[in-house]
Amino acid sequence: MPLVPAITDLEQLKNHPAVARLLDWNPAAVQGVKFDREEMSIYVDRASIREACALLKNDAVCPFDFLSDLTCVDWYPAEPRFEVVYHLLSIPKKERVRLKVRLDSASPAVESLTSVWPGANFFEREVFDLFGIRFTGHPYLRRILMPEDWEGHPLRKDYPVEGYR
């Protein structure tokens, strides 16, 4: 499929089930939208991500009931530096949506999703381990892939590929 320019106009995209549901609930929670390469991204306000996910999970029309993936992108040295990325899947409707939360570099923290999906546990620990983002309300926020006494967060862009010598 040839590339078409991304759509970022909220007016054009407000009929997407996830966007409509979130706008209906709290228009201030939706900071932006992007439809690119047939994938929908919604920038969600940092304070409302857990509630937004709970809402989408229990939606009657198109429930995004499955957390496919949770990860992070580091845009160092830009600010806000981090983007935490959530990929949700609707098992009944076979739809995907991507939620994003932007975080500043000063003590980045966001609410944990473990109360919505217990399966977020390992994913959040991985992001904590490799990016140093804290998830408030996580039951066991410890390093998962790197050793306990490791210094630094390897997937940050200011961490050298060869590691510190």
Added chain:
Amino acid sequence: MAHLTSTPVLEPGQDRTMILNMGPQHPSTHGVLRVLLEIDGENVVRLMPDIGFLHTGIEKTCEAKFYQQVVPLTDRIDYLCPLTNNLCYVLAVEKLLGLEIPPKAQWLRVLLNELTRINSHLVWLGTHAMDIGALTVFLYCFREREEVLRMFEMVSGQRMMTSYFRVGGIALEPPLGFFDRVRDFAGYFPEKIDEYENLLTGNPIWMMRTKGVARMTAEDAIALGATGPTLRGSGVDIDLRRDMPYSGYENFKFKVPVSQDGDVFARYICRVQELRESVEIIRQALDGMPEGPIKADAPHVVLPDREKMKTQMESLIYHFKIITEGFAVPAGEVYQAVESPRGEMGYYIVSDGTAKPYRVHMRSACFANLQTLSTMCEGRLLADVVAAIGSIDIVLGEIDR
């Protein structure tokens, strides 16, 4: 290792319980999985997997490579289904580029992916049966797996680390005689599946070790992020090949085995049925294999044929440019998921418009599936932990990346 010393990962919650360490060098943990168990006699009270022993930082390495140089790295994530990982990665990059792939390449990819599924399920079946005590099955499974590996060697030159798919198509035409060999294999393999099933499915010892063991409800499976046979064994009917088709899977007819029981036996039966469905897909792929090129017409991305480089100046220039400076990928991001033998394998790739990926994240099926282990085992007997680990079919290389 700090993993082993400084962490009071689990402390006995009650006076009558004790902590038991299992792994990371335990033969039935399928690699380097460490499991911490709090046990009360023979009963498991709490269970916690400890991972990270095989972490190699592949995601970080990808950021320092050209797009085409990442393909060999994807093999090494999950060494039992390298072609599935190749496929998922190249599909994601092709989506970023907006490339159209010729039908023959798509069908070949499907054919090889189903062979990979057979390969992976055979290793799982053999080792899982061996964990539970049925040693014979292992030998039979590896006999057929050997043939699949030889076919991989035939097309790619490698038995395991195939790296056969390229962004924009496939590395080489399959050699003469390859399709006949696959057809031959698809012809006799269903009988072999009967042979495995004769040893296991009706076997009373096998039934006692698997039926009703390590139960998981559909709600729990969804909440914990389980995918693949682990999810379908609990009665959730989703298969990305059928429901969100990629690489031409919409042209194939196959059934998706689902079982409602949610126990070890249910997951076993789902995978064995999947073996039969994979043979069916392979037959359809052989019968309907389209003619035509195996690479997309995109000279700035796809390496030119060797012959053309000797006669055409442009081909030589493109070859030089792709090898020395890679190819730029328009800025953007994609999430591409495929149904790997273990579940939803997803690649999230962010491009900043240069020739190296800005961020590559692999959504590993086992990483999420492993979280179901506590739910399956807590409150059950210690001996069932081994059956439960086998039934979720983990590959530690994929978990730790």
